[in-house]
Amino acid sequence: MNDETEHRNWWIETDFDDIAWLHFDKAKSSTNVLSAEVLEELNQLLEDIDRESPRGLVVLSDKPNGFIAGADVTEFTSITDRDTALQLIRRGQEVIDRLANLSFPTVSLIHGFCLGGGLELALACRYRVARDDSGTRLGLPEVRLGIHPGFGGSVRLPRLIGGLAAMDLMLSGRTVSSYQARKLGIVDKIVPDRHLRAAACALILEPPPKHRPKWWAGLTNAAPARKLASVFLRKKVAERAPAEHYPAPYALIDLWENHFDGPLTMLRKEAESVAGLITGPAAQNLVRTFLLQERLKGLGKKTDQVVEHVHVVGAGIMGGDIAAWCAVQGLRVTLQDREPKYIAPAIQRAHALFRRRFKISREVQAAMDRLMPDHKGVGISQADVVIEAIFEDRDAKRALYREIEPRLKPGAWLATNTSSIPLEELTEDMEQPERLVGLHFFNPVAKMQLVEIVKSIVSSDAVVKHALAFARRIDRLPLPVRSSPGFLVNRALMPYLLEAVILESEGIPAPVIDKAARQFGMPMGPVELADTVGLDICLHVAEILGSQLGTEIPERLRSLVAAGQLGRKSGSGFYKYKKGKPVRIKVEKDYHPPDYLTDRLILPLLNATVACVREGVVETPDFADAGMIYGTGFAPFLGGPIHYIQDEGADRLHDKMKHLEAAY
Secondary structure (H helix, E strand, O other), X not given: OEOOOOOOOEEEEEOOOOEEXXXXXXXXXXXXXXXXHHXXXXXXXXXXXXXXXXXXXXXXXXXXXXXXXXXXXXXXXXXXXXXXXXXHHHHHHXXXXXXXXXXXXXXXXEOEEEEOHHHHXXXXXOEEEEEOOOOOEEEOOHHHHOOOOOOXXXXXXXXXXXXXXXXXXXXXXXXXXXXXXXXXXXXXXXXXXHHHHHHHHHHXXXXXOOOOOOHHHHHOOOHHHHHHHHHHHHHXXXXXXXXXXXXXXXXXXXXXXXXXXXXXXXXXXXXXHHHHHHOOHHHHHHHHHHHHHHHHHHXXXXXXXXXXXXXXXXXXXXXXXXXXXXXXXXXXXXXXXXXXXXXXXXXXXXXXXXXXXXXXXXXXXXXXXXXXXXOOOHHHHHOOEEEEOOOOOHHHHHHHHHHHHHHOOOOOEEEEOOOOOOHHHOOOOOOOHHHEEEEEOOOOOOOOOEEEEEEOOOOOHHHHHHHHHHHHHOOOEEEEEEOOOOOOHHHHHHHHHHHHHHHHHOOOOHHHHHHHHHHHOOOOOXXXXXXXXXXXXXXXXXXXXXXXXXXXXXXXXXXXXXXXXXXXXXXEOOOEEEOOEEOOOOOOOOOOOOOXXXXXXXXXXXXXXXXXXXXXXXXXXXXXXXXXXXXXXXXXXXXXXXXXXXXHOHHHHHHHHHHHHHHO
């Protein structure tokens, strides 16, 4: 029988075994998220279900893409004070507690994503059944939004799987597959899609004992163990997330260490902690960063072109890794270079990537089968997309296009991975220049989410739309930019890198420069970044940009390249390298960096970003912020360069620049 009351987001059916099935289908949304309205409606339904007292309850999603993606992040932006936040969080806890306190067996039926508040709701059920496939992912990624679980997740997960395993999952924000979740003890059963309902029924009709962590995992929750583990966890977190920038993981460690012994107290403290975090600047800016990411995803709407085959020309680091990533995403890929010996290293790197990405040997082999060496370029005529990723030389690229264009099949388009050359300089010999668009990936391809979609004055709108959709097809964030020297990311990044080289040549130690950048919030210092990219590549790009933007190139950079000191790949650059890691340069203990150091590094980057907005290289300031966060790692907790300028005050920063201009 069906529930007779009208609800916008939930509906109930009761089967012949007296099992209630509570379906979540958020109105006017493609994804299930927990909003205030959704939680209030759930509370009313749980009240009714409790009163009816069925044999059991199964909570499931009617959305094909997943169970519940978490809380409605858009509601976070309207919370302005701690008291309001606390009230909302406590209300959410009350609703989830109502589910946890039901007297009969409860099961959450999980497919697709089960994240954040979605997993917290699932943890409140007595049992969890997950679909056994690669698309099912579970996790508590709240730290990435500058908060930690607030609907009881920090209380329930350690009790379910042990303290250390739970803290690792919450502090990293990572997601796990259904298989990994079963191994950890988060889910009780993993079954194929066709057996989900039967597995849920079995748990209710013959309920087994509730899962408990193994004895040694449970011991990690004991007070002495928590105290010792917390010291280790703080040190581990500090390696990647300084407390002054990212307070959430430290607050979570404090919560577990100090309050785990009293569940009700911990639940209250959890709410208070999240309420304080969510109204702070770090969380507000990280939420902004998340919403910018969602906007970029929304740009890649599906088109009438179905991409099944990609051909990549150039099997160097970038080209080979682009080809490998496309194969990871299920596409058929042909990879071309002058001779098979130039393709072989790319295939080896691809195999290493596939082994990391896929845990099952048959999936690794399937990916290898999708990636085909093709030194003769047979795949050009069969490909839906041809990506050129050869060295950064205008004449070489133009000569290649003269060879490729006549072989493209109807409807196919050509993309260049150029990092700095305006497309108008590459299309002069093309018969159909409107078919060329830029797909500028960043290194390492498998980790960097951003792809700049570069449009020239003649690129067709249809091809640009295809490129945006293709970026989403391969799980990347598309950022539309206008063809211009360096586009957005390299245009803004190069002054930052060159200023670091100048500072080093003035006698400021490289580790001091890098430390200043990391303290500001950059993921890697500019000197180490230049070494990682390759000093020869930095010089080449700087020369291209310099010829068009009037940028001066430091002699120090030229001399290192001339001496063959190219950075990490040659074993030495600004740093010396052993086994790919920089050898520590000793800095005198009494050395004090100049007060202006951070400003001299960061202000050129801010200035160039503003120029890109003013000149229309990017459509909006928000897109500039998104591009710099996801393309350079610009401090996410600051919300992006333009947002940072607004927070700091444009006039104040401009005065600093005028002062530095006069002095340097």
